[in-house]
Amino acid sequence: MCRSVFALRVHLCCFIALLVFCRHSWSDKLSLPLVLNTWNFPQAANSGLRRVPSAIGVARAVMDHTTHTLLVGEAASRFAVSMGFPDLDLTSNRSRKIFTNWLQATCQPNFYKNVVPNPTEYCGPYKPLVRTASGKARPSAQCSWSRGHDTVGMLAVDGNGHIAVATSSNGAVHKISGRVGDSPIPGAGGYAVGGVGGAVATGDGDTMMRFLPSYQAVENMRRGMSPREACRDAVARIQKFRPGFFGALVCANTTGSFDAACSRHGSFTRFTYMVCTTTACPAAHSISCE
Numbered sequence: 001m002c003r004s005v006f007a008l009r010v011h012l013c014c015f016i017a018l019l020v021f022c023r024h025s026w027s028d029k030l031s032l033p034l035v036l037n038t039w040n041f042p043q044a045a046n047s048g049l050r051r052v053p054s055a056i057g058v059a060r061a062v063m064d065h066t067t068h069t070l071l072v073g074e075a076a077s078r079f080a081v082s083m084g085f086p087d088l089d090l091t092s093n094r095s096r097k098i099f100t101n102w103l104q105a106t107c108q109p110n111f112y113k114n115v116v117p118n119p120t121e122y123c124g125p126y127k128p129l130v131r132t133a134s135g136k137a138r139p140s141a142q143c144s145w146s147r148g149h150d151t152v153g154m155l156a157v158d159g160n161g162h163i164a165v166a167t168s169s170n171g172a173v174h175k176i177s178g179r180v181g182d183s184p185i186p187g188a189g190g191y192a193v194g195g196v197g198g199a200v201a202t203g204d205g206d207t208m209m210r211f212l213p214s215y216q217a218v219e220n221m222r223r224g225m226s227p228r229e230a231c232r233d234a235v236a237r238i239q240k241f242r243p244g245f246f247g248a249l250v251c252a253n254t255t256g257s258f259d260a261a262c263s264r265h266g267s268f269t270r271f272t273y274m275v276c277t278t279t280a281c282p283a284a285h286s287i288s289c290e
Contacts, residue, residue, distance in 0.1 A: 045184035048073040051087050052080040055168045056152075059184075061085075070184060102174055111176050151183060153190060153200030153250060161254035163198040165190040165214075172205070181205030187215030195254055197221040199231070203247025203263070211238045217251045227251035231261035232290070239263055248289075264289040 044063035047070065049055050058080040062071055071079055081087050102108070103123065112119035115126035152168040167189040171181045182188035182205035189205070191214035192198030199217040201208055213234040220230035231249040238245055248262035248271045262271035272286040 043186050044069055045186065046071045046076040046080075047180045047184040048076060048178070049080065050074065050077050051090060052077055052085050053088060053090060054085055056166050058083070058085060059166070069186070072180070073178075098173070107174070110174055111172070111179070151189075151202040153202060155190075155192070155198045155200055155250065155252050155258075157198070157252055157254060157256070161195050163192040163194060163252075163254065165192040165198045165200060167200055169202075169205075179206075182209035185209050185212075187212040189214060191215045191218045193218050193222060197227065197230075197251060197253035199234075199249055199251045201247065201249050204245055207238065207242050207245050208247050211241075213238060213247070213249055217249055221251065221253050226259070227253055227257050228259035228261070231259055235261045235263050235290070258285075260285070260287050262287060262289040 044066070045059050046055060046062060049058060052058060058076070061080070061083040062068060065083065077087070106121060107123035108120070110119055112124070112126055114129045115124075116129050117124075117126065119126065152166075154164075154166040156164045167183040169181060169183040169189075171179065171183070175181075182201060183190075188201065188209040188211075190198070190200045191212075197218055199214040201214050211234075216234040216237060217227075217230040220233050221227065225233065228251075231251040234249055235247065238247065244265055245263050246265035246268060248260060250258070250260045250273050252258035256277070258275060260271060260273055262268070269289050270286055271289060272284055274282045274284055276282050
């Protein structure tokens with residue numbers, strides 16, 4: 001049975017990378033709150049979950065008790081409660097303070113563009129901006145992805161090559177209500193294929209989900225690339241269209257090899273993750289971003 005776990009918080013993006021290698025195989029009754037495993041390729045996710053703290057556990061319930069892949073919004077919260085998860089007030093003094101400070105700073109940063117009033121100077125409510133005859137529109141508000149962002153990414157590999165992947169995130173701070181990021185999207189926030197490997201991602205989800213970097217990295221490993229090559233190629237594919245985007249990938253294959261890659265963004269120049277094996281737990285690994 002696998003008992004080893006590890007966690008790391010990176011100051012800039014608050015990413016928690018979990019990579020676990022186990023000596024023994026898992027039974028089909030193993031109760032882990034993971035969203036994707038590779039016995040018969042089940043996967044499930046939820047998004048917009050409110051008042052329920054165990055998002056990964058709810059995703060596992062979607063996988064175990066429905067034939068669906070993704071539940072969203074208030075309906076996902078009702079499903080969670082019906083499955084026995086507690087309905088709690090998750091508001092904290094810290095979150096109230098963050099929101100109050102944001103309002104006092106004229107709602108900066110935010111994610112609006114081409115709206116009135118000018119989103120770089122005022123709070124909403126916003127309405128669509130009517131373009132001038134020249135076609136010009138007002139600039140969009142500036143958002144910093146290198147702060148105020150969190151993601152949990154987990155990869156677990158057993159001795160028989162079974163892989164499980166899980167991701168969880170509060171998403172971008174001050175995001176527009178209703179926004180869905182990359183974490184719950186299979187192939188974007190995480191992906192795994194039995195006998196090949198798995199990958200988890202963090203960063204600018206609105207950019208990364210358009211390129212499915214986790215899927216690309218796993219597909220790269222299926223075609224023979226090492227985890228390092230697979231991660232770097234998946235990141236480079238995004239950089240071709242979005243130079244300097246904020247993001248990172250952790251990859252592992254079923255032979256026990258692992259590595260990561262990241263895109264240099266402002267002061268985000270290094271990415272650190274933790275690994276736990278039967279011989280070393282935990283062990284920190286750090287890479288330079290390109």
